[in-house]
Each structure stands twice: as C-alpha cells, then as structure tokens.
Amino acid sequence: MDGDRAVQVSTEVRQAVAADHPGREKRVVGRAHRKVDAVAKVTGQTRFADDLFLPRMLFAKLLRSPHPHARIVKIDTRKALELEGVKAVLTGEDLPIPFGILPVSQDEHALALDKVRFVGDPVAAVAAVSEEIATQALDLIEVEYEPLEPIASPEEAIAKPEPRIHDYGDRGNFHKLIHLEFGNVEQGFAEADLVVEDCYFYQGSTHLPMEQHAAVAEWSPQGKLTLWSSTQTPHYVHRALSKVLQLPPSRIRVIACPNGGGFGGKSDPFSHEIVAAKLAMVTGRPVKITLTREEVFYCHRGRHPTLMWVKAGVKRDGSVTALHFKSLLDGGAYGSYGVASTYYTGALQTVTYQVPRYKFQGARVFTNKPPCGPKRGHGTPQPRYALEIHLDKIAERLGMDPAELRLRHLVPPHSLTANYLRVGSMGLGECIRKVVEGSGWREKFRKLPYGRGVGLACSSYICGAGLPIYWNNLPQSGVQLKLDRGGGVTVYCGSTEIGQGSDSILAYVTAEVLGIDPFDIAVVTADTDLTPVDLGSYSSRVTLMTGNAAIQAAHKARDLLASAVAQKLDVPPSRLEFAGGRVFDVQDPERGVAFAEAVQLAEAAFGTICTVGSYTPPPAAGRYRGAGVGPSPAYSYSAAVAEVEVDPETGIVRVPTIWIAHDVGQCINPVTVIGQIEGSVYMGLGEALMEEMVYRANRNLVHKIPSMLEYKSPTTLEMCDVVTYLVEDPDPSGPFGAKEVGQGPLLPVPPAIANAVYDAVGVRIDEIPITPEKVLKALKAKAKGDAGRFGPISFPEIPWPDPIRVPPPWEGGDGTAVGDKGRGAGGMRERRTRAGDYAGGEARG
C-alpha cells in the first residue's frame, strides 16, 4: 500500500506557482525518484574500496592478539621480513601516537604498543606482494606475551579495579560515570499514585554490513598520501591520519568509497586504515587491506550491552511525576564513541512523554572484548526498550490502554524538556493513531487467543547531533555548487554515501531549487581534496544538514541566474520561476530561457558560477556539563505495533506483521524513506529475536561466533511484513521540513515485540534477545506460580559521583547547573565548551 502511495505521489501533476511564493508546490521533493547511484549499484559498477586495484599494489594483513589481556614483552619480526614477497612489517613502535574518535578517548594505537586488550586487537602488520604471502608471514612474527587477568563482564569490571585495562577513565575500570538530576525526583515519587521499578537488559549486537571494511593507500613521490576507505567519516579519518602519521592535513587526501552498508560500524578511524597508509609510505607502493568477516566482528563498535534500572512514578491518569533511570554499559576494550553512547542512554527519555522531574545515572566500564560504539540508534534503543516495556506495565497496573496512556501525555511541539532539549515539530500522536487504526489494535489488544498478541511502543531520535565530535565553531556541513554553461550542475559535499541515499538527497534538493532534473546533477562527495567538510554519515544528520547547506548554495545560484535572466527578459527577478529546466516569467510562462542559457547569462554577467552553502545547528539550550549530548535541530518520532505468534510448547516467537508510523517531517523521496523504515524494522527485529555478541568467558574470552552463518541475523524468511505510514509534519529546521528516518524507526521494534509477547502468553521478557529458551523458562516459572518473567533482577552498586543538579525550565531553571551560574553564563565559546563535555580535553584545553 505504501508503494502505491509513493507512485501516486510521483505521478501526481501539480501546478507550478511562483518560486518564492510560500507554499510553492514541490516538483522533486516528496516524489519517488530513482537513487542517483541505483543503476551502478544494481549492475555491479559501483566501485567499493575492495574493487580498487592500483599498479604495483601490495596487500596487507594484520596479526591480531590471541590473548584477551596481556602485556607485550617482545616482538620479533625478522623471520617474517625474510619471507620472499614480504615488503614491510610494522609493529606498535612504528605508529606510537594514540588516536580515537573522541578527543577524550585517545586510547587506541594502530598496532598495540605495550598491551593487548581483547582477542583480535591488532599487534603487527605485513605488506606483501600477495595476500597469501602476507598471511603466511603473520605466522612468522614471534610475539612474547605476559598474560594479564582478563575482565569479562561489567560485574567483574566493577569488582576488580585492578588490573586496569586503561590508565585513564573515571576510576578503576570505569571509563565514564555520569550523574544528572533535573528537579527533585524523590519529591516526584512522593506525589505519585503508583511507583514502578524494574531492571532490563539489552544485549550487544553488531552492524553486520554486507561490505567488509577495506582501504587502499597510495603515497605519491611528491609526498602526498591518498587513502580510499569504506568509512562513514572521512573527515575524522583525515584528522586521525594527520595526527598519527604526523603529516599536515594538506598532504593527506581521504576518499570515502561508497560503503556497502555502515550502520555506525565504519564511523571510527580504524587501525587498518592507518596501517595501510603507513605501509604505503614505508614501501612507496600502493597498499590494500581488506578485512575478513571475522575481523569486522573485532572492529565491532556495535551496540553496547546495557543493564538498566528504571523507577517511574505516575498519577492515576498515567502522567509521569518523576523518572529515575540508571544504565550500565559494557564498553569493551576501548573508548570509541562510548562517552557519548553513555550520555545517549539517558538523553532522549524526555522527548516523547512529559517527564517533569528526571534523574539519570550512567556508567560505562572497560572489559576485554571488542570495543562497542555507535550502532543505528546509538545508545537509545536500550533505554527505549526499557522505557516502553515499563510504560506497558504501568498501563496495565492502571487499567489503561497503553496507546491511550501515551497519547494523553505527549510532549507538546515546540517545547523544552526537563533536560533542556528543544523539541520542534512533534508528530508522535499522529503516529500512534495511524498504527492503532491500521493494526486493528482495539480489536486485538488483550483479545487475541492465547499464543497470539499485539504490542505497542514508540520512540524518538535526533536529526543530527547538536555538537561536532571535536570542539569547533565551524559549520557541520558544507556544499559547493558549480554551474556549467552547458546546463549541468555539480554538487560537491563531504557527505558519505553508505547506501542510505545521501548522494541522491543532494541532487533532489538542488534540483528542486533550480527547477532541473535531478539526473542532470553530478554529485561529488566524500573527498577531502574536492569537497567541503561534512562531518560524516552518523547521528542521522546528513539529510538535515547537507540538505540545508545545499539549499543555501542553490538559492545563491538561483539568485545569480534570476538576476541575469530578469535583465534579459526585463521583469523583476521575483517574477521568475525555475521549473522544467527553464527559467520563465510566471505571468507569461512562454517568455523564458532554457536553464543552460540562464547559466550563460549569469556567467557573462558575474563570471564563473560557483556558490556555497553551509549549515551550523542552533546552540543547545542546556549549559550544564553533559548538555552536549541530546540536543538536535529536530526530533523524529515513530510508533509501532507488532503482532506475534508464540508457541507455548517451544517458546518460539514469530512476528508476522509490524505496523509502523514515522514522523519524517517531510519526505524528500518517499520510496527511500520507506526503504529506511523497512531496513530499521529488519534490524530491530534481529536485535529483538536473535542477534547476540557473545564471548566465551571460560575460553580466553573469544568471540563465540564471529561468522555470518553463526551470528544469527534474520534472513528474508524471518522478516515480517511491514505496513508503513508516513507522517509528514514539516519541521522548521529541516530542509523543506524533512527530519531523519535512518535510525529512529528501529527503536520501537524490540519493545513492541516484547509487549506483544506479554499480550500473547502473559510473560515479560525484560531482556533482549527474546529467544525461545527465555520464553519457555518464563512460561515454566509462571506455571509453577512464580513471576512469569525473564530478565535481570538487580542493578549493581556503583560509586556514583555527586549529581549535577539542573532545575528544569518550569522550576525557573535556565539550563545551568546549581552552583554553576557564573561559569555557565559565559560567552558562546564557554557555553559550547561546557555543553561539549565529551569533546573533553581539546574543548577545555
């Protein structure tokens, strides 16, 4: 049905009205278009990083640690170097400068310097004339290790401050401890009619992109490094290369190849990228490295396994009086985005339903496992899972319909939350109504026969982080347009195509403003030599930020063209319309010029036509330490109803259908929007039912199943039917009102399924993934008269720091912490610095 809608939108003929007239009908935006790279993708012509072959190219392999935690005593590479065909061998000493995506977590080395921290940590690298010889050489590298006691779990990390995995962090093996309080929650609980407490666990999962990471490096005789890589963040890779290789950024060119899927797993600068670059410099020959699937599991940076404790106080009408949330994240061996991830487990609880008082305590620990980081939804699917099940339990206790409870207490649009997030357009109510109606919720909820059930859950996600990763006051996205006198337009932007359609978005919005066919636009992206900086494809920022930058550049170009054409036609520029590849007088559409002629007129009048646009998000409203995570130019909203079938004899859960509504603000291309929603549902379904990053604690902490076959992710057969509803409530901050869609729709899926399982068989599975084993255990417990529940029962004692107390807006707060007025009221720089806590050292330095 949604496909039909898309087609309908695309074929509708709409009347053209004046370009600057408010409410002007859009001709490109909002309609179905082929992606600009679609034909290349489906005909196999897209060149991914591993498809690149340069003359005299060498192949590199990494030797990885077989120990979860050990000191490196000695490395002897002589035998490897003697193997015929080996051109270079590197160890940690060759690349001693640390790096990391966040300025506060510069804790990685391209090759382990003194210590290894997980099975799979890179230790040495070989470049050889073939991959086979490079692989053989790995076995000739002799490494002497002194094993250290491994830390396998958060519980162990808390219990054992020694041995410390890193010599930095908040204390012992705690990487980060956060304690924020917005209003007095104890008072809120005292005012409640009902207080509900529970624990939840959300298992870790990995991104599983089809394309394994690959990179090719070339060192020119003039002393310039070029790196092609499957990365979502070429700008950050550029910075990391400059730092570690001690080369000025002007001598480094990073080109992000089209990514065969990323989902957050290619957002960090990686060991293999730096190693390939260094090997190219050392050998003077191009070097390629392509990771195996197993190595991709070691790069990881996936979902943090998160234990959560929730306490919510509510009135009889379901309104929340206070919410207290604790999270404990298993970070794995390195920092990665972890500090931001930890904040995110506490940031977005407030943007869906009104929460007048809110307290958040978050902790991230180091363990000797592959590092966790950002995966689709970054830090927010875990708390969303807990919160949405918690609300389901509360609704039942209050005897309310869970949809009704949510609808009654929605955060109003254009408002400020307790933790100072500025909500813009807010279409969650409409989303809930759509899925309630579409799924037949009222006829099904608590009414289906035993074994079948429905569950509802909602969510929200940011449209780009308010702050960049490292402190700066520069735009987060830049676009250049070059208009050719033949009528072609080239868009240059640093954004990275990872399959989500970001290249297409640039063409669509530019075509919309200039009134030309999107396929007459050439898109050049993700090349630090050619394109202005865009921070990368993460945090659902790309459509909003690059879209706004492109619109700004296109408006500037249009103004130049309009000015030249107005002179020729002798009409005021405001009477000109750009449409159908022409520039014409709206009052006399026959009078006009072809777009190419308009460019020529402008070029004759003003010289070469190149324009630029850039986008900087609005400053955050919060000024407390930690306020940097959560603010966004806009928030997307989703609601989902899942229907499940549970076999009470086996515990096997099937999900035949998910109805999902997403408030995307405004579709740029409804077909790609629906694609992102379906992809999100797919990924959420996998996390809900089967995906699991598990390690063998009693077998050297090896990853149990680092393969595509044994790491269970749904196939087409397990995929449910998806009924999608697009809710368009344009946001003033978005390009043409658009908000994100790449991540948000994942979030309601796991809790909707958990709530549906409860509706089907009456047991609560408060732990992801919902496996048949867990369901059967809960059913047996229930049959014995115990609580029909599977999930964690306690949250460990953690030495929390004193809270940062911030009065919410309705208690007279201005976004600064108590006792912090003087400092918080400083200038823009100071404000941004404090808000950008996780940017850390550089920010404060």
Added chain:
Amino acid sequence: MLRLPSFRYLEPRTLKEALRWKSESGPESMYVAGGTDLYPNMKRRHQEPKVVISLARIRALRPKGRSRKAASGLTLAPMMTLTELVESEGIRESYPVLARAAELISTPILRNMGTLGGNLCLDTRCNYYNQSYEWRKAINFCLKKDGAICWVAPSSPRCWAVNSSDLAPVMVAIGADFLLVGPEGERTVAAADFYQNDGIDYLSKHPGEILAEIRVPPRDGWEATYWKLRRRGSFDFPVLGVAAWVRWEEQKVAEARIVLGAVASQPQPVPEAAAAIIGSRLDDEAIEEAALAAFRPSKPMDNTDFGLAWRKEMTRQFVRGALKELRSKLVE
C-alpha cells in the same frame, strides 16, 4: 574476505582415474563433490588438502536421466545436486521424505552446488572447530584440528563434533544402503554402519573410497518424515533433527525407527523410542511414551547454536510432532 589457500585441483573423468590419483596423491589429498562444505573449511584452514580431486566430471556418479527405480527400490547418484533431488518429481512422489530433508538444507544457492553425496559425507561441525585459524589459535586449537583438547568436553578423550547432515538421519531411518568403491573394490554398507560416533573418525568410509551409489528401499507400506530444528528457516544447520520411519501393518505399527540428528557425532537411532510405538496405533499415549524415550538419551553438547538444555527439551516436542504427522498420514 577469507580466501582459499593455493592447492592442486584434479578433475578425473572416471572412477578408476579418481581412485588412482587419490592413492598417488596420498593422505594430503581429498575428494570434493559440490564443495559447499570443503571450500569454506579450507578457507578457515581446518581442512587443508594440498590436492583436491573433484568428482564433478565423473559420469558414473552423475544422475542418469530419471533416477533408476526398481522393485528393489531406488538408486540415487551421489553427484545429484540437492536442487535436483528437491525438484525430482519421481522422488517427490515416491520418497517425499528425501525431498523434504534436502529442501531443508542450507539455501537455494548452496543447494544448486551441494550434492546428495556431499551432504551424506558432511564433515562434523562444532563451534570450536568451524572457526578461522586465527580464532582457533586463541584457544590453542582443539582435538579435531591441531590441538590436544576437546573444548566441548575437556575431560573426554574423544571429539564431540556434531553430525549436521539433514539427509543422514533420514537415510539411517529408512534403511538405505551405500555403495562404496575403493582401491580394493566395491562394498555395500548400511547407512547406519556408514556413520560412527566420533567427531574425528565419523565415517566408516576409508578416505580413498568414493560413495558411488545410494540405494533406498522400495516403498512397501512405510511412511517417514523429518523434522528439523534451527534458528532460522533457511541457511542454518540443524541443532536437532528427527527422522521417524514407521511400517504400518493392519492398522498398527509393525516396525519403526526413530533417528536423531545433530545431537551426536553420528545420526543417533533411539530404539527405545521406536519400541514404545511398535504394536500401537500411534495413539497419544504411545507417542508420548516414545517422545519421552527419545528425550532421555538425547544429549546435545554445547557446540551448536542454542543452549543444550532447550535443544534436549525440544527432542520431545519434535518426536511427538513427527509421530503425529505420521499418524495423520497413516490413519486415514
């Protein structure tokens, strides 16, 4: 991605040539049929033949038009692909249990390459063994390859890798015979004797012998079915298989065989379970008794997907389900 190491590849045209080349190439050589098992194993370096002898070009091992059907049963060619087996109308009509088990193997694409003989000779599997060289290095290898300990049962002297073929338990249940051709001549072994309960030495076939024919008995009053448990409806190996075979005489079970797959290094017959239904009309009580009898000796180990307790528990559900399905076919 993982790439194959260099190796020598031979394509004999006759059985004789294959046997000769095998004996000339010595212990570092292996036969390959479809390659869907061997090549991934070679990529992970846990099977490391230096010489690979393909059986693909040997006409005698390929199906000859329609599968030969005689009063004595059906003879199947080992190099029949699993897709050919699934799509063969003759087999679907007369031996639906074979088509069903074959259809449950892996994915359509892999069934286009994978063969009947290859599936019957499938290397045993274990999630300590089906791992890359680098991974296995981190656990100091295992008994089945390069190591000294079976990590599934460290105090055990033997390897506990799992027979993960879907067709093997079915062949044992229906009482198929296999023709082996070796340097010393031909011999026929019962499917049940073809397999051994040892993760390393899991076939009674000598490495030089070639599985040349699969002979399935005639349809004379028996019904059989196969149930497969796995995480996903495609792609996955079984974590439990139940093959049930029943001969029906005068509205009663005259003979029965129940064979479990994926819970041992061989397809595991459960005669206690079969005994529980002999003489019965497959009434609920008899089925329940058989399910319980199969559940008791079912001892999956912690080396596949899912927890072993749940897999053991599912034995009961699956035996019950398989027998009820047979009842619905027989009592009409």
